[in-house]
Amino acid sequence: MKRILVVDDNHDILDALDLLLSLHDYQVVTASTVKDAVIAATNQQIDLIIQDMNFSQGTTSGAEGKSLFYQFKDITPDTPIIVITAWSQLETAIELVKSGAADYLPKPWNDTKLLQTISENVQQNTPAKSQKISSVTNQLIIESAPMKQLIAMAGKVAASDISVLITGANGSGKERIADYIHQNSPRSAQPFIKVNMGALASELMEAELFGAEKGAYTGATSMRLGRFEAADGGTLFLDEIGNLPLAGQMKLLRVLQTGQFERVGSSETISVDVRVISATNSDLLQAIKDNLFREDLYYRLNVVELNLPPLNQRQDDILPLTYHFIGDDYQLSEDVKQLLPKQPWHGNVRELENHCKRAVVLCSDNLLLSEHFMLANQAFTPIKIDDDKTLLKSVLDKHQWVIARAANELGMSRQALYRRIEKHQISQESDS
CATH class of the missing domain: 3.40.50.300 (P-loop containing nucleotide triphosphate hydrolases)
Known part of the structure; x- marks a missing residue:
């Protein structure tokens, strides 16, 4: 399990990131002061650092974050650092990116973007692992001939x-x-x-x-x-x-x-x-x-x-992408392997990823079946309103109505989840 150090003086932000990252199988170490952050980086094996730019009440210059960044670089020079910043410290954040920071994200951050950035940098910082049935090129999962041709052209223009x-x-x-x-x-x-x-x-x-x-x-x-x-x-x-x-x-x-x-x-x-x-x-x-x-x-x-x-024109990529999205803890049933490539995938890779997330939520063990993906023989079974409401309610209850956590499980933004809750008139007390 990868260990991430999160540094911020706001305990609400620490709690939110701790919850988000823990849900995605990261071990989280939090620090609310520069001293605690330096101690953690010195004495623990840290795979990635997320740091704020200010740690004293009333400060907005970003100077504290800049100083801490260079301390981290001295202590653990190969550890990726993601800077989370407000617009007022953007210029300093850019300086840190040019000095080796992995990336910077504005506040409030986008959960999906943050998780993607973490995944990319943690994987880049560790030895490459073989994939189940896919070829991975800089996190591009490609098996189909059209994608291999496109990537070859992309490599030339790069x-x-x-x-x-x-x-x-x-x-x-x-x-x-x-x-x-x-x-x-x-x-x-x-x-x-x-x-x-x-x-x-x-x-x-x-x-x-x-x-x-x-x-x-x-x-x-x-x-x-x-x-x-x-x-x-x-x-x-x-x-x-x-x-x-x-x-x-x-x-x-x-x-x-x-x-x-x-x-x-x-x-x-x-x-x-x-x-x-x-x-x-x-x-x-x-x-x-x-x-x-x-x-x-x-x-x-x-x-x-x-x-x-579009994804439906590169069918050989569908199963490799599915394995990537569901992770090593889950397996696909034989009927799912047959049905997935036959779907229209109008929403392309993003739609496939969302269905994989829903399947994992609905599965009670590690074998994913067609009903977990809501698959029919030729196309997706339309999601009935009652089924959608039931799914939303079950995920919300599972996560004690922590919206960020439930939204990530469902593969949607928090705003989209709020709209669904309002549309279906779901509440913590309502029956599913």
């Missing part, structure tokens, strides 16, 4: 600095391909910064990408470092690029052409060296016809296009 556009349906794994390109590029030791354009309010996109000066817009109480500056020397991954407004597209085109931009509210020109990888599930050529996307930007982004096929 060595250059050209812009890459990754296309494919939602949930098909575009971010994984972008990460693979970065990790196999000459920039692999530099930051890999990800931005989901679809998750940002349109009025904040320019500030997110290019930064903003204090007072540049309502709520800008301090200078905001943009993602281009954060990615200087490394790679910037722009997911759902089709959502970028036209004004932002013009500024992005300029950066791609010159490597220069200005923060929102500033006339000072900043120069960066950043490779851009973008991704979309939309038809950008149609968006160009509709005057929603700049044609010149499209051809700047699309020097090479990697089209990621």
